[in-house]
Amino acid sequence: MINFTIDGISVEAQKGETILTVARKNDIYIPTMCYISKTTPCASCRMCVVEAEGVEGFILSCNTPPTEGIEITTNTSALENERVNIMKLYDVNHPLECGVCDKSGECDLQNKTLEFGVSQQNFSARDQSRKIEDWGLINYDPSLCILCEKCVHVCNEVIGDDAIEVKFGGYSSTIIPKNNDTLDCTFCGECIAVCPVGALVSSDFKYSANAWELSRVPATCTHCSAGCSLEYETRHSGINGADSIYRVKNNYEFVNLCGAGRFGFDFNNQAEKDEAAFNKAVEAIKSAKAIRFSSMITNEEAHILELLREKLGLKLFNEDARKFQEFMTAYSSVSGKLHHSGSLDAIKQTDAAIIIGSRIATDNPAVRYALTTASKHNGAKIVYAHPMEDTLVQNIVTQFMKYEVGTEEGVIAVLADAILQDADLSEDERSFFDDLDLGYLYAESNIGDEELRDMMQSFKRAKNRVLILGNDLMAHERAVNIAKLAALIEKYSDFSLVVVPSEVNTIGVSLINTLDKDEDIIDVVGYNAKGNFAISCFEYANLSVPALNSQEGTFVNIDNRVLPTNVALSFDGYTLNDLAVACGISSENTIDYTKELNPNRGFKNIEFDNLENFLTPYGEDERGYLLDEVVCEADGTIEELDDLPEFNGTVIYHSNPVLQFNTYTNNSKQLEKDRTLRGSAQFAAAARISDGDTVEISFDGETVIRNFKLETDLKGTIALNPTFDSVVDASKYRFEKSKIVRVINE
C-alpha cells in the first residue's frame, strides 16, 4: 500500500496500480486519448501527463506507479497548455468529414477538441493520400486514424488474435494486418469497439445511421454460455419503417464481445397474432406427452414450462440441460455445493489453468479471451488437454496434452492423481488413487507420466489455479464419475473449477426444470426444438413466438450470474406466457416469474424491474445477481474407472467454425457460414477424399452430406463437423466414429 496525494487529496495505491488508475478510482479527472482499462497502457497520446512535487518535467500518469508520499498535480496551466498542443497536433489534417463519419457524436477526438477549445489550427503539415482498406466485416480509414494503438493492444492482449500491428513510419505510421495482406482473424470486431475515432468501422453499419439517432437497449448475448453484456442499437428503418437493430455495442473499456455477438444480431422474427395457430398450439400442448425445448430460453420461460409440466403432467425433454444437470448433481454429491466455484474473472486472474474437453476458442470465446488475458498479463501456464490441437489457442497454451478420443475419464483420473498427490484425502479416496492402474491409463489415454510431471513443474510458482471443463466431459458416457473426480480436485486442491455450459441458459434450465430422458415418441411439442407441433421463432413454426432479442427475462451464465435481457425489437404475436394462460397458468407478463424462481437452487426473489444491468465506471459487474451458494449433501463416492474406449478409423468432432453457434447465428446475414467438414491432409488421406469433395458422413445411424475442406492448420485423423445448421444433435458426445464416402457427382 502506497500513500500519496493527487491535487491535495490523500489517496492510496495498491501494488500494480498507476497514478492514473488511482486518480480514476478517486474520481479525479485526467484526460486521455489512448488509455483503455483492459490492456497495458498504450502510452501514445501523452495527454495524461501530470506534475510531481520535486520532480522536474512532466510524468506520464498512465504507466507510472506512485511512490510513497509523492504529491501529484493533475491540472496546472503548463499541463493544460501541453494538452491543448497535443489536441492541436491530433487535429492536423484530420479529415473534416464529421458530417458523415460513423463516429460523429461519440468521437473522442471531437469531444476532446471541444473540451480543450481548439478553435483554430496554427500548425500544418503536408497531407498524404491514403486508401481506405476493406477488410470484410471491418473497414479501416488511415486518414482518420490517430494511432492510439488501442486496437492493436486489445487484439493481442485480450482477444489473442494478434492480427493487426502498427506499421511504424513517423507521420505515415498506420495499422496493418500482421503478416498478411488482408485481415485474417476471428472477426470479433473489438478493434471497432475500442477505436476512439471513425478509423475502424463496421462495413455493414457504415454510413447507415448517426450515433445520436439510435436507441440503446441493454441486453445479454444469447449465442453462448458466457452471457456477455451488449447493447442493441435500434432505429426505425425509414419514415414509416419498422424498427430494426442497426448494430451491437459493448462496454469495451472492461469487457469483450466476440464477432457472433457483435455482428450476429439480426435473428429476430416477426408475427401477427394468428388466433387459429394459437388455438392449435394450446390443443397440442394439452394433448402432448412431452415438450422438447432448447437451452436458448429465459429462466422465466423455463419456469413456465415447469409449471406446464406440473399442471398437465407432461414430460420435459432437453438433453443438453439434462446432461449438465446430471453432471452437476454428481459434482454436488462430492463437493457438497450446488455451483462450481470459478468464473470468467477467476480465469482472467489465473496463472495456471488446465482446460479439458472443449475446443474452447469456438465453443466459448469469452473463456478464450479470459485465458488470453491470463496468458499475456499473468504469464499463465496453460495446459490444453484435448484430442485435437487448435492453432487459435497456440499463443496462450504452454502445454498441449493430446489424449485419445473417449478416454476423458482416464484423463481426469490421472490429472487428479497428479494434482492430489499430497492432498489430505479420506481413506476411501486415497485408496481409489492407490488402486488406479496408472500404466494402463497412461498407455490408453496417451497422457504420459512425464507430461504430468512437466505440468506440475510449470505450475509450481502459480498462485491462482483453475480447472476448466468442457462439454466433452458432460456429454460423456462416464460423465457422472468424471464430475466426481473434478469435484475432488476442486475440494482438495487450490484449483477453482469452471464448468463450461453449451448454451446461453443451460445452467438456468438445469436448475429450474425437471427433465426426462428424451425418447423418440410422438405427441411431442417442440419449443424452439424439434417436435410434432413446432412453437418457435424459426421459419418452420406452427406458431411463431419471439426470438430472444425480442424478449425480456433472465439467463444464468457460466459465472452463475443471473443476467437480465431486454426487448430490442417488439414482437406482435403470441408468447409462451399467452399459451400458459390459455392452459390455466395465470400471469400477466413472463417477467412476473423472475421473482418466483426457486431459491433452493440459488435464485433470489427479486423483481425483474429491480435487477440492475450495468458496469460501474470502475468496471465492476452490476448486472443482475450471483446465484446464492446452496449446500448439498456430500454423499457421493468415486466409482471404479470403466475400461477406456477406443475410437479407431476416421472420427468426426461436432464443432462449429468461428462466428457460428446456433440457428440464430446461422440466420444472421453478416456472419460467414462455413458448413464444410474441415479436416487435415492426414484425415483426407485416411478417408480417401480431397479438398472440395462432396462427402457422405455416416455415424450412429445418421447420414449427413457435406463438402470437405482441407485445412492446413489441422492435424490428425479427426475432422470438424459443424452443428450450427442443426443437422446434428449438439448435445451428444461430440466425437463420432464415422464412415466417410465420397459422393460422385454426375
Add this chain to the structure above:
Amino acid sequence: MSKVYFSTWNGELINNINKPEDEWEESAYNLPAQYDDHRDSKAFIGWDGVALFDADVDVIRLAMEYAAQYQEYSEACGRCAPGRWGGRILYDQLDKIARGEGNIADLDHLKEIGKSMQITSKCEIGKTVPNPILDLMTHFEAEFMACIDEQKPSRHYNDTVGYIAKITSPCADACPAHVDIPGYIEGVRDLRFDDSLEATRQTMPLAHVCGRVCPHPCEDACRRTNIDEPISIMSLKRLGADWETDHGYDFFHPMKKKPANGKKVAVIGAGPAGLTTAYYLAADGVEVDVYEELPVLGGEVTVGVPEYRMPWDKYLQDIECVRDMGVNFIVNHKVSADEMREFEKSYDATMIASGTRISKAVRCANERPEITGYWGAIDFLDRVNLYEKFDIPLTQAQKQEYAIDADFVDLTGKTLACVGGGFTSMDVVRCAIRAGAKRVVMLYRRDEKTIIRNTTYEEYHEAVEEGVEFIFHSAVNEIIDEDDVLKALVIDKFELVPDPDGGRAQLVKIEGASETIEFDYLIPAVSQSADLAFLPEEWELDMTSWATIKTNGKDYMTSRKGIFASGDCEYGPMTIVNAVGQAKRAASVMSRYIHTGEITLSDDEIMEDHLRKLKVYDKKEKVTGWLPGLPRQHSTVLDVDTRKYNNEEVNLGFTQEEAMSEADRCMRCYYIAMVAT
C-alpha cells in the same frame, strides 16, 4: 578532442565563427570529424547538440535533414502524438524555410512544437530531436532570417550532400553486440513477445543464453541509473525466448532468409562466435559449414557453463534456431592444418572461432600436470557438463587420472581449491559443491569488491550461500604431493599497500602468514589460452602479445586474406556477448567480402564505431520527466538448500508481473545521430 568550427555538444559552446582556422578552439568530445578513410565530415548532429567541422555548412538544410531522419527511423517513431505529428511539422516548416518560402511565424511554430516535443514525447528521440534544431535556430538566426526575408533557398538547398544517420541508445551502444535493447523491452511492455525476440535476434541469435548468463555491460550504461537504479536489462531478454519455447512456435527470425547465392563459408568452432557468424551468413544466402571438435554443439556455453546457470534444453533452442536458418553442423571433427589449407580453396572465406580451451597455469612451485588432483578448469567443467547434460560418463582412463571411482565427477568427501576470480572459477566451485565436495575454497589475489566486479553480485553471493569459502588476497605458493598425488597447498597471503605517490595500490606478500592447507584437488581457473595448432604454419598469421589471433578489431579479418577470426580466440577469454558482437560484425564484413573481395564497413557500422568512441551514455546527465524511486525488480532464485544438491536452474526469471513493471521503468532512450559529408 576534435577540431570544430562550431559545437553545442553536451552543453559546450564552441564558436569559432569568423576566426582563422589555426585559432579554432577544440571540442572536449570525440566528435567524428573524419567520417572514414576517404571522407571528411562536414557536420555532426545528434541528441545532444550539433557540431560543424566546416564553415560552409547549410545549417537550415542540416536541421531539415535531421528532422527528416526522424520520419525515416520508423522503428522507433510514430508511437506518440507529439512525435508523430510534431516531427512531421518540424520537417515541413524547416523545408518551407529552406526552400525560400518561410515566414517569421514559422520560426515561432517551430519553437513551440519543439518545446512540446521536448516535454511530452514518448521516447528520447522525440524529446531530443528538437535540441540541435533549436540550437541552430538560436546560433544561426541570421541565416534563417536571410532565407525568410529574401525568400531564397538556403545555401546548398539544391546541391547533393551526403547525410548518414544512425539510431542508437546508451544501452545498445554499450552492448558489445549492439542489441536493440529498448526495442526488446518495448516488446515485453507491449506484451508482444515475438516482436521482442525479433528485436533481440537482429544482432543476437542467442536470446536464451544472453537472457540468462550475460554480464550485462549495458546495465552500466543504463540512463535510468541517473534517477534511481538501472533497468534489469538482461532478465527481460529471456521473456521473448521463453515465450517462443513455451508455446512451441517455429523460430521467429527477424529477417527472411535470402535465396542461396552460391557462396560457401567454413566456420571453425560451434560456440557463440561460430553460431553467430553462421546464423547471419546463412540468413544472407551463404552456405555455411560449422566444424566442431566436441561431440556436442555450443562451445564453452555448453561444456563450460553449468546446467544450473544455463539449462541445456534452453541453449539447445538457440542452437536449433541457428540450424533452422539452414546451417550445416559437423561435430566430432577436429580441423587439421591440411584441412585449413583445403578450406581456403573450397570455401569463399573461413571464420576461426575456436575459443580458448587451454587452462593457464597458476605459476606456483611444483606445478606439474601429471600430479593427480591438479585438474585444469576447462577439462573439469567439460567432464561435469558432458555428464550432467549428455550423460557422457568418465572413461576408465579419466577415472584413473582424476582419482574418481564413479562414472561422473563425484567429489563426495573431497576437498577442492580453485584459483581464479572470473566466471569460469565461479562455475568450478559451484559445480564442486553440487558434486558433493566436503570443502570448496576459492583462492583469489584481490578482494571481494573486485571479484564482484569481475563476475556479478548475484554470482558471488549465490556461491557464498552455497558454502564456497573465499580466501581473498591469497595465492598458491607451492603444490605438495606424495608420489604425484596432490596432498596440500602452501598458500601465501597478501595485503594491499597504497602507493604513496597515489598510483595503483600494490599487493605485498605478508611474510610469515603463509599456511599449508590439505586439499585433494587444485583447479587452476586463472585464465585460458587458445589452442591454435591447427593453423598452417606457413600462413604466419599475426598474433597478439597474449597469443590470440590479431585483427584490427573492426572488420575481424586476420593478416591473411579471407581468413577471419572472432570470439575468444581473437580477443582472449571474454564474455559471450563480446564474441557475439565480434562475430555479427565479422559476418557482415564477410557477406560483402565473398562477393567483392573487398573489406568494407557499412555506414551503419562506421557510425556504430564513431558513437562508441563518442560514448552515448552520459552518467552526469540530469534526467527529467520521470518519477524517481521506482525499485528495480529482482527475480526469484531457488532456495539455497534446494539448489545446492541439484542442477536445477537457479534463477527462476521474472514473473510476468515483475517483468511488466520492470519494462515500464525503461525510458526508451533512442537517439538519432547524423553526419553530413
